[in-house]
Amino acid sequence: MNKRFRYTALLCLGVMLCGMVTPMDSQVSAASTRQMEKLSRGAVAVKVPEGVLVSWRLLGTEADSVSFNLYRGTSKVNDTPITSRTNYLDKAGTTSSSYTVRAVVNGTEQAASPVVKVWSSNNLDVPIQQPAGGKTPDNVSYAYQANDASIGDLDGDDKDEIVYGSLVVDDNGAKLANTGMGHGDALHVGDLDPDRSGYEVFKVNEDKNATYGAAMYDPRNGNILWGVNTGKDTGRGMSADIDPRTKGNEQWAPGIGLRSAKGALVTNALPSSINFGIWWDGDLLVNCWIIPRQAKVKSTSGTIPTRPLPICLPRQEPAPITERKVHLPCRLICSVTGARK
Numbered sequence: 354m355n356k357r358f359r360y361t362a363l364l365c366l367g368v369m370l371c372g373m374v375t376p377m378d379s380q381v382s383a384a385s386t387r388q389m390e391k392l393s394r395g396a397v398a399v400k401v402p403e404g405v406l407v408s409w410r411l412l413g414t415e416a417d418s419v420s421f422n423l424y425r426g427t428s429k430v431n432d433t434p435i436t437s438r439t440n441y442l443d444k445a446g447t448t449s450s451s452y453t454v455r456a457v458v459n460g461t462e463q464a465a466s467p468v469v470k471v472w473s474s475n476n477l478d479v480p481i482q483q484p485a486g487g488k489t490p491d492n493v494s495y496a497y498q499a500n501d502a503s504i505g506d507l508d509g510d511d512k513d514e515i516v517y518g519s520l521v522v523d524d525n526g527a528k529l530a531n532t533g534m535g536h537g538d539a540l541h542v543g544d545l546d547p548d549r550s551g552y553e554v555f556k557v558n559e560d561k562n563a564t565y566g567a568a569m570y571d572p573r574n575g576n577i578l579w580g581v582n583t584g585k586d587t588g589r590g591m592s593a594d595i596d597p598r599t600k601g602n603e604q605w606a607p608g609i610g611l612r613s614a615k616g617a618l619v620t621n622a623l624p625s626s627i628n629f630g631i632w633w634d635g636d637l638l639v640n641c642w643i644i645p646r647q648a649k650v651k652s653t654s655g656t657i658p659t660r661p662l663p664i665c666l667p668r669q670e671p672a673p674i675t676e677r678k679v680h681l682p683c684r685l686i687c688s689v690t691g692a693r694k
């Protein structure tokens with residue numbers, strides 16, 4: 354059951370936060386020494402054509418063996434405890450329904466979560482506060498943008514480092530690493546290669562003279578793990594686990610094809626989107642987000658392709674790339690109301 358996928362309803366939040374998708378691993382180890390935020394069950398109920406989809410968090414402190422009961426008012430919705438996911442489609446739900454979730458541990462139902470009502474809209478705006486700019490000590494002007502940086506504990510010392518372009522800044526403000534390859538329009542930080550300890554960064558580079566138009570590197574020291582020379586401004590790049598045939602994330606960008614976490618060429622056929630990924634359909638593979646729709650990553654038949662094929666499906670209704678740029682939904686897609694495991 355530890356392979357089960359638990360997720361909340363997709364919430365494409367209108368947060369203009371970040372130009373870099375940062376699929377950090379949200380799994381929390383109970384043994385971690387990092388301070389854990391005390392989170393509620395985080396239930397969310399949204400109206401869908403088939404009823405009401407209710408989703409909730411699996412807490413980082415909960416065992417894989419936990420199951421759940423879902424209540425609409427005082428009526429239990431599910432026949433047997435929900436064991437395979439943290440969401441449930443209540444076909445009898447309406448916009449006036451309200452829900453609670455109860456964990457079941459060793460056959461005993463736990464306390465009910467706070468009551469939640471069905472959202473009046475299936476999206477949630479999260480406004481941000483942009484700090485004012487200023488001058489550095491050496492009198493250089495600066496301003497903040499919400500897409501400036503990604504963060505994570507990259508060196509394992511339980512403090513967060515900052516990834517800013519090719520630079521990695523240690524938690525004390527000192528340089529931790531720098532690939533020296535300058536600016537890029539997209540980077541991804543996470544455990545992209547589970548065979549290597551720690552996190553990896555996959556980044557595309559704008560400088561056509563950069564050694565690599567796209568490269569994966571170790572953020573602890575800037576060492577390039579693999580890269581592809583494209584000889585051009587490589588303005589788009591994605592990293593997500595979209596193909597179960599190769600372990601860990603796949604990486605793709607114009608001019609590099611689809612690459613495994615080790616940099617091996619999987620196929621030259623690029624997925625139909627190089628913008629965003631999202632866990633959408635309840636399994637462990639990431640789906641590509643294409644405006645105004647999301648496309649399944651896997652074969653629509655549910656079987657694993659036996660030969661290299663474009664992985665993101667469907668590819669019909671292609672939008673001109675300029676249109677896709679204009680219609681990017683937001684700068685960051687993430688689960689802020691739930692958790693996956």
Ligand SMILES: [Ca+2]
Pocket residue numbers: 505506507508509510511512513514524
């Ligand atoms: Ca750290």
Ligand SMILES: [Ca+2]
Pocket residue numbers: 508510512513514523524525
């Ligand atoms: Ca550090």
Ligand SMILES: [Ca+2]
Pocket residue numbers: 543544545546547548549550551552553
């Ligand atoms: Ca790794």
Ligand SMILES: [Ca+2]
Pocket residue numbers: 594595596597598599600601602603
């Ligand atoms: Ca994979």
